[in-house]
Amino acid sequence: MRFTAEVKVMLKDGISDPQGQTIERALPALGYTGVGEVRVGKRIELKLDAEDADDARAKVEDLCDRLLANTVIESFEVEIS
């Protein structure tokens, strides 16, 4: 069966997020107040063949560990549909 996976890769708590900080610094000049805790990560969509949803999840988690995320500084979440 063909599954669709959505992978969210975010920097772990405590890891400096320069992209998020840059966005936060730009907001007041654009007139936005009350916006904070901006964190920027990656979102990856892919399709894969697998026997069932559990198999698909296992494959995508393995792929995250090996290629899509740097697990030293990033955490990931996988959703299968």
Next chain:
Amino acid sequence: MRFTAEVKVMLKDGISDPQGQTIERALPALGYTGVGEVRVGKRIELKLDAEDADDARAKVEDLCDRLLANTVIESFEVEIS
């Protein structure tokens, strides 16, 4: 009230996605087959003050139009919680 927003920014259909293509090309060498249609985008989390969920959504969508997404080549989705 304080809301949490999740923003998904993806390249529009038909826009070339070099990051996704690079991941796809790397997969066979890592032993993965049957994986395709890889698309890489951004995921942005932020917190903001707003009167209600509709107000929060309107603010974040405005922010996407102005700063977070390049709407010429990217589309975005906003989830408020």
